[in-house]
Every structure is written in structure tokens, then in C-alpha cells.
Amino acid sequence: MKKELNAKTTSREKSEFIWGWLLILPTIIGLLILNIIPIFQTIYQSFFKTCDFGKGNIFVGFDNYSKMFQDQAVWQALWNTIRYAIVEVPISIILALILAVFLNRKMRGKTIYRTIFFLPMVAAPAAIAMVWRWLYNSEFGLINHIIGHKINWISNPDSAIYSIAVIGIWSIVGYNMVLFLAGLQEVPRDYYEAASIDGASGMHQFFNITVPLISPTIFFVAVTRVIGAFQVFDLIYMVMDKTNPALQKTQSLVYLFYRYSFTEANKGYGSAIIVLLLFVILFITIIQLIAQKKWVHYN
């Protein structure tokens, strides 16, 4: 890099090298053992049929994959996951954006609103799922009492996944909102003042100033939320009983992964399912990265 390598800079370089590696060593060793090697182990495992917790691994080549591609339940789980994401992600983002714009001003009660909207983030998903199950209860649930109909929110195979998505939206909207509020803070006030003087309406300002200026934040939230939504597990595991008639139409890929790997102890097949999820998520993220050029404005 530098042409004049005197003794001082080389000793500096040497000590940066030693300290640098010393400081990153715990993290790098941890990442290798806990994450990097396990990726290859999982892929490796997906070529085996596993019986009884690792004993009796039989190499089966692509059998798990060909079985998976013919497995109606896997395709249905992928479709369930997509349906969940299609509802949860856009609605939670749009609601969060509107709330963030409302709160992005000096106003009374701002802190209180923010605290309330964010509250589900600090509650255990298991507890959230239980209370929503109770709210959704077709016989005695609060929701059916209010609307005066006995609707099977979580046992109707056609709509149960959307009822679960509502819980997902309720859980995440405050988190998205806080991220948007942080993004809005960066938008200079004078943009709005100039627009007001030009007579632009609130709606106009929202679509022509707010959305383009925080589009990097929107993009970031969209990418991370899609990845999160494709990994949905807790809500489905907690809300759907094994006897629920809508289970087939709501179980997600991660739910299937969990069931095969840890309830049925077929870790080979479970691994194949999670490798599929990895590729689905990579594919969608790449599409989002390509599509962002059309609508995300970085300055």
C-alpha cells in the first residue's frame, strides 16, 4: 500500500495483524463451528436417510429431494408459507408506514402511542398465540361475541392461515413502525415546508416526498420481513393443534422441518426441507434486490 515502508509502519502493521486476529478469533471460531460447518452438515445430511437420532445413517443420494418434490404436503406447506407472507408483509408495512407518518411530529401522547404499538415485541410469542387462540375461540371467543357470529377463525382450512397472519401483523407492526420513524427522522423538514407552500396536499406529500425519501428503509424492512415471514413457526406451532382440521392448510415449511427432524426423527428429510427453504429465500431476496432498482432511491 505505502511505498515507504519504514520500520515503524511495518511494526504497526504487524501489531494490527496480531491484534486483529486475536480480537476476531472467538467470533470466527464460533461462526465456523456453530454456523458455517453446520450449513455443509445440513446439506450433507439431506442426502441421508436418518433413523433413530443419527444412528444408522444410510446414503440415499437425491432420494430425499425426489421424495420432497413429489410430497404434496411440502408443496402445500410452501404455498401456506407464501400465503402467510403475502398477507403479513405488505399489510404490516403499510400500516406501520401510516402510523409512523402520523407520529412523526410534535404531538401529545407520542411516547404513549409508540410504547403501546411496540408492546407485542416484548411479549413471548407462545403467550401471544395463546391469547389470540382464546380471542378466536369460535364458541366463547371475544371476537365472535363482538361480531355476533360463530366463525371458525382457526379451524376453517380456507381461511385459517389468514387468521394467523393477522396475529403476525399485530405482533410486528410496531417494530416496523419504529424502524420507519427512525428513517423519517432523516427526512429534512424543509422539504415538507416547500411542498406546503407549493400547495401540495398531505397525500401528495406522502407519495412524492415521504415514500421516495425513505424508500431505502422501506426496502430494508421489506427484505427482512419477507425473510422473517418465510421462517414463520412459533405462531403456527402454538395456534394449530395437531388435531386441527386446518393444519394441512396452515403448516409452514419450518413447521414441517421441525416435525420431521425432531418429532419423527427423520433428520435427513428435515434437512432437505430446510435446504429448499434456503433456496426459496435466496431466490426471493435476489428478486427483491433486482426489483429495488426500479423504486428505491438512494441519494
Add this chain to the structure above:
Amino acid sequence: MEIKRNAAKVVIHVILILFSITMLVPFVWMILTAFKSVTEATSVDPFIILPKVWRKEAFISVSNNMNFLLLYKNTLLLIAGRVLAAIITATMAGYAFGRLNFKGKNFAFSLVLFQMMIPGQIFIIPQYLMVSKLGMLNTTFALVFPGFVTAFGTFLLRQFYMGLPKDLEDAARLDGCNIGQTFLFVMAPLTKSGMVALGIFTAVFAYKDLMWPMIVNPDNNKATLASALAKMQGQYVSKFPELMAASLIACVPMIVIYLFFQKQFIEGIATSGGKL
């Protein structure tokens, strides 16, 4: 003009209040149900909103069945272990990645970025087999295990270090500090807000973790609040007051801490989430 603006303000407040109610109803209903009897909770005609008498039966019944003190302890150990490990390893690595130049840095950092892009479930089976081979199932070690290092935290703290001015480091060097001393006594203390953000973020997600504790600590005495709730659901099928009482006991500590430190929580999680 003034009237119009005021009207808009009122409309916004009405919307925000309605939304707040939607956000709070599940929590309120959890509390109210927990204090009812089963008959009250499932009364259709007349429909009862408030319990007639605030009963403690549901709480007593679930406390007899589940050792909540133990669950609090296990969850606290999980949180403490992961938070400590994350802050220590990520502070060290974050400084090296953010402020030092050395051979192999870019390759090492690409491992960090790579880990962050991969869905976490792909690590679970091998991690489980490792814990199992070590004979450490049903221990605190098992709970903390996947959180010994954190790619996300490393990335987060690197961002914090990159934002610090260069002259501090130079001044420390002129005063004769070596890199380790500069890091420990000059730079690391300046990233306290980053450490707090990472700590809160790690704590909240450790508390919410469900799948991992269910897998590695199936033993009732080693469960966490989250995994114990999942298990009890099957036993108390339609005893709604009991289910809500247990949920309440599991949620209250975190919510109370949150209400006291809501600013730190929200900012910590927002900066963590937004720094990616």
C-alpha cells in the same frame, strides 16, 4: 385553515386511539380472563367482561403445576449467558473489523455477512447433534449454545466503531497505548450505546426463542418460560383462565422492564434493526 388543521389533528388522534385499543385488547383480555372462573370466562349469556370477583384460583392452580421461579431462573440464565457472550465477542470483533487493517480481514468479514443472510433453521440440526454429543442436553449451556457468537452483533458494533473519530485513536497511540489498550480503555467505552442496543436486542430475542429450548431442554426442570408455555397448552385444553394466568406470569416481567426502559428498548431495537 386553523379549524381544518385542528380537525385533521383530531382525526389522527382518533385513528391512533382506535389502533391503540386494537393493540391492547389481547393484553387486557389476557388479564381479565386470568382473574375469572372457567364458568365466567365461557359465559355466553350474559356475556361477562369484568370478573365479578377477582379470583386468584387460576394463578394458584398453574403455580402448583409449574415451577415459575425455576422457569424465571432458567430464562434469566439463558438471557444473561447470551447477552454477555454477544457483547464480549461482538465488541472485540467489531473493533477489529471497524478500526484495524490486517490480512484476511475481508475474508473473515465475509463469513460474518454470509451467516447473516442464511435462515437460522439450517444450523439447528447440527447444533443439536453437537450439544447432544457433548452430553449437554437439558443444561443452561445448551440454551446459550447457539448464541456464543453473533454475526449480527459483530456487524452492529462494527458500524458503531466505524462512526467514531480517528483522532482519539491517534491520541491514545501518541500516549503510548498499544492496540489492546486503545481498544479496551479508549474506544470500547465509547460504544456503550451500541452495547446496550445489542444487549437489549439479544435479551428480547433470547426470551422469545421457542424452538431451540423445546429441542435441547425438553426436561420440565430445564425449560424456559416460552417452552414451558408451549407444553402446558396441551394439558389445559379449555381451561382458559389457567392458560391466561400462565401467559400473564410469563409476560409480566419483560413487559414491566420494558415499560420502565421503553426509550432504551425502542431505540436499542430500532438502531439494531436499522443498522443492518
